[in-house]
Amino acid sequence: MKRIFAVFLSVMMLTSLTACSQESSSQTESVPAENESDTSEVSMADSAIAEPPEGFVLIEGGSFQMGSPDSEPWRSEDETQHTVTVSDFYISAYELTQAEYEAVTGENPSNFSGENLPVENISWLDAVSYCNARSEQEGLTLAYTIDGTNVTWDRKADGYRLPTEAEWEYACRAGTETPFNTENSPSADEVNYYGHYPYEIEGNYFSQGNLETQPGEYRETTVEVGSFEPNAFGLYDMHGNVSEWVWDYYGAYPGEEQSDPTGPQTGTMRVYRGGGWNDFAKNMRSAYRATLEPELMSFNIGLRLVRNAVAGSGTVSGTASRNAAGGDGNVLIAYFSWGGNTQGIAEEIQRQAGADLFEITMVHPYSDDYNTVLDEAQRDQNEQARPELAAHVENMEQYDTVLLGYPNWWASIPMPVASFLEEYDFSGKTIIPFCSHGGGRFGQSLTAIAKLVPDAAMGEALDIHYSGGSSMPDDVASWLAANGLSN
Numbered sequence: 287m288k289r290i291f292a293v294f295l296s297v298m299m300l301t302s303l304t305a306c307s308q309e310s311s312s313q314t315e316s317v318p319a320e321n322e323s324d325t326s327e328v329s330m331a332d333s334a335i336a337e338p339p340e341g342f343v344l345i346e347g348g349s350f351q352m353g354s355p356d357s358e359p360w361r362s363e364d365e366t367q368h369t370v371t372v373s374d375f376y377i378s379a380y381e382l383t384q385a386e387y388e389a390v391t392g393e394n395p396s397n398f399s400g401e402n403l404p405v406e407n408i409s410w411l412d413a414v415s416y417c418n419a420r421s422e423q424e425g426l427t428l429a430y431t432i433d434g435t436n437v438t439w440d441r442k443a444d445g446y447r448l449p450t451e452a453e454w455e456y457a458c459r460a461g462t463e464t465p466f467n468t469e470n471s472p473s474a475d476e477v478n479y480y481g482h483y484p485y486e487i488e489g490n491y492f493s494q495g496n497l498e499t500q501p502g503e504y505r506e507t508t509v510e511v512g513s514f515e516p517n518a519f520g521l522y523d524m525h526g527n528v529s530e531w532v533w534d535y536y537g538a539y540p541g542e543e544q545s546d547p548t549g550p551q552t553g554t555m556r557v558y559r560g561g562g563w564n565d566f567a568k569n570m571r572s573a574y575r576a577t578l579e580p581e582l583m584s585f586n587i588g589l590r591l592v593r594n595a596v597a598g599s600g601t602v603s604g605t606a607s608r609n610a611a612g613g614d615g616n617v618l619i620a621y622f623s624w625g626g627n628t629q630g631i632a633e634e635i636q637r638q639a640g641a642d643l644f645e646i647t648m649v650h651p652y653s654d655d656y657n658t659v660l661d662e663a664q665r666d667q668n669e670q671a672r673p674e675l676a677a678h679v680e681n682m683e684q685y686d687t688v689l690l691g692y693p694n695w696w697a698s699i700p701m702p703v704a705s706f707l708e709e710y711d712f713s714g715k716t717i718i719p720f721c722s723h724g725g726g727r728f729g730q731s732l733t734a735i736a737k738l739v740p741d742a743a744m745g746e747a748l749d750i751h752y753s754g755g756s757s758m759p760d761d762v763a764s765w766l767a768a769n770g771l772s773n
C-alpha cells in the first residue's frame with residue numbers, strides 16, 4: 287500500500303513540477319415567438335421579459351450540433367450528435383454564489399466557504415427549490431411545482447429556473463464546435479479544474495511533450511465566480527469551478543432534430559454539466575454529460591440560473607420512482623482492489639457491518655507493475671472494455687444492498703467494476719459506493735456507476751484517501767450510519 291502511495295504521489299509531483307517549469311426521448315414543445323398571439327391563460331406577468339435581469343445575458347436562439355463528433359477524444363456514446371434549435375433565453379453570466387444562495391434560503395451548505403464562491407453541495411431538488419424561493423421573493427411566477435421528488439415545470443412562468451441541457455450546451459459552446467469553448471484545450475490558468483490532468487493526459491502520462499496543454503495547478507477548491515475570461519457569449523466558468531445542474535432527466539439523445547427539447551419525461555437521475563474544480567479536463571468538455579440522483583449532492587456541483595426571454599407554453603413534468611437507500615435486507619460488500627487499499631476498507635466494513643464479502647477478480651488480471659497498469663487502465667477505459675471476470679456472485683437476487691468498493695482510476699471506475707455492474711440485474715437494489723483515491727476523491731466514478739445501473743438507487747457514497755489511515759474505521763462507521771446500515 288505504501289508503495290502505491292509513494293509512486294502515485296511522486297508521479298503527481300512530477301506532473302506539477304513539469305507544469306511549473308512550463309508555466310426522453312426528448313419532449314418537443316413549441317415555444318411561441320414573442321409576437322405570436324398566445325392563449326388567454328398567459329397573463330402579462332408570465333410573458334416575455336423585455337430586458338435582461340441584472341447579471342444575466344440574453345442568449346439569442348439558433349441551431350447547433352448538440353453532442354460530440356465520433357472523432358472527439360474521450361467522448362462517450364451518450365453524446366450522439368443531433369441538430370437542436372433553442373429559442374432566446376436569459377442566463378446568468380456567473381454561477382450562483384453562496385451569498386445569493388444564503389440571502390434567499392438563510393443556509394449555506396457549501397463545502398468551501400466564501401460569499402463569492404459558487405454555492406455547491408446542493409442537490410437537484412435544492413436547486414429547483416432555490417429557483418422558486420427566489421422567484422417568490424421577487425414576486426415572479428414560480429417555474430416549478432414541487433411535490434416531493436416530482437417536479438413540474440410551467441414553461442410560461444417568468445421566474446428563475448434551471449437551463450435545459452440543450453440551452454446549457456448551446457450557451458457553453460457559444461458557437462464553437464470544438465471539445466471546449468476555448469481555442470485550445472484549457473490550461474489551469476484559464477479554468478479551475480484538476481489541472482494536473484489536462485485534456486488527453488491519459489495516453490501521454492509519460493510523454494507530456496505531446497500534449498497541446500501542459501499540466502498546471504490543482505487548486506483543490508472552488509474559486510470566486512468570474513475569476514477567468516468568459517466565453518464568447520460573456521459567460522464565466524462554463525467549464526470548471528463547479529458543475530451545474532440542468533433541468534433534464536438523464537437519457538439517450540433522440541436521433542432526430544429537436545426544437546427546445548426538455549429531456550425525457552421520466553427518469554431516475556438528473557443531468558449536470560461543465561465539470562468542476564475536481565474534474566479532469568476530459569470531463570469538462572462541452573458535450574460531456576454527468577448525472578446523479580436528484581436527492582444527492584456533491585462539493586463539485588452548483589447551479590446557474592436562467593429566465594425565459596420568450597414565453598414558453600405548456601408544462602413539463604417528471605416522476606421519479608426510486609428506492610430509499612439502505613434498508614433491512616441482505617447486504618453484499620463487493621470490491622475491486624489492485625494494490626490492497628480498497629480491500630482493507632472492504633474488510634473493515636465487513637468487520638463493522640457483518641455483511642458477505644465478494645472480491646471482483648479478472649480472468650486476465652492487470653499487471654503488478656505500476657507504470658504498466660496505468661497504461662492498461664487508461665487503454666481499457668478509453669475503449670470502454672469489459673474485462674472477463676473470474677468469479678461470480680451465486681445468488682445476487684438475495685441481496686437488496688450492494689456496498690461497491692473500487693479505487694479511483696483515471697477519475698472513474700476500473701473497467702472490471704463496469705463488467706460486474708453489467709453482469710447482474712440491479713433494478714430495485716441500492717448501490718452504495720466506497721472509493722479509495724489518491725487525491726481525486728470520486729472523480730466522475732459516481733456518474734459512471736449511475737449510467738451503468740440507472741434502475742438502482744444510489745446511497746451516500748464514501749471517499750477514502752488511499753488506505754484512510756487511523757481515522758478510516760470511524761469514517762466507515764459514520765458512513766454506515768448515514769446509510770442506515772449500522773449493526
Ligand SMILES: Cc1cc2nc3c(=O)[nH]c(=O)nc-3n(C[C@H](O)[C@H](O)[C@H](O)COP(=O)(O)O)c2cc1C
Binds near residue numbers: 627692697698723
Ligand atoms: C491505474 C491507476 C489510475 C489511478 N488514477 C487515479 C486518479 O485518477 N485519481 C486518484 O485520485 N487516484 C488515482 N489512482 C490512485 C488510486 O486510486 C489509489 O492509490 C487507491 O488507493 C488504490 O486503491 P487499491 O489499493 O485498492 O487499488 C490511480 C491508481 C492507478 C493504479
